Amino acid sequence: MKWTRAVHHLTELVEKCAEPPSPVFRFDVVELWVFGGLLDVPRDLDEIQVAVVADLPVDEVPWLTEPVGAEHWANSTRMSRNPIAARWRSAHAPVWNHAIERPALVWSRAGGVVEEALVAVSDGTAELVRLPEPSPDELRTRLEDELAVSLAALRRANDVYTDKRWSPGKLTPHADSLWRTTSGYLDLLDALA
The missing domain is CATH 1.10.287 (Helix Hairpins)
Incomplete structure (x- = not known):
């Protein structure tokens, strides 16, 4: 997919996250981080990689698993219909690991849309908004x-x-x-x- 299309899909997901949560369905997503190729220089991508942080205990979100309610959330935000690879994370542990390298926060329930990060991703200057590398x-x-x-x-x-x-x-x-x-x-x- 073209870079501009990838940024468009990420922006749409951020906008969905920023909407008030549905009173019908309770799956508490509190942060959205982007990582991988979209944090590099503009180029064609196969997929967009995001870390979706839910307010769940750490033991309910082990690495590479999908917590209860995640599939419905992905469908309701249209994330599952787009070329987006999600990694589910707990809000009670760091978002980063060996695969989620130096992610950039693009939305949080506490702070809203991180416009600076979205602009940096779009411009290919995401290096400026990424987390520092762990020792x-x-x-x-x-x-x-x-x-x-x-x-x-x-x-x-x-x-x-x-x-x-x-x-x-x-x-x-x-x-x-x-x-x-x-x-x-x-x-x-x-x-x-």
């Missing part, structure tokens, strides 16, 4: 913390899958959850190696 020790500690959360989630997902394996009903949601949790755990394990 190797900070990154290692962050990954170790995430790995512990991911391992606990993997054990829970495996237990649920095992309990549901021969029960009536669809197994796919439990298998998908186990797959996502396993993928996140293995990704973190590889990053620490």
Whole structure:
């Protein structure tokens, strides 16, 4: 996709985040960060990478998983219909890790739209609004913390899958959850190696 189209999709998502939350559906997104190729120099992109921060406990948002309610939120904001790859994060832990490198905040419930960041992304000068790079020790500690959360989630997902394996009903949601949790755990394990 062209750079201008990617910026357009990001801006639309930011505008959706800035709208008052639906009283019908409660999934509390509190921040939106952009990372990856859209923070580089203007060029064609395959996808837009964002970190969607929800006000959920850390153990409910292990790496590469999708918390309960996230799919509905992605559909209601039209994020799922656009070339946007979301990484779900907890508001109670840092947004960055080995894959979300030096993200830029583009919206928060507390501060609203970060116009300076959107302009910098659009202009290809996002370097000016990105988080500083963590030290190797900070990154290692962050990954170790995430790995512990991911391992606990993997054990829970495996237990649920095992309990549901021969029960009536669809197994796919439990298998998908186990797959996502396993993928996140293995990704973190590889990053620490």
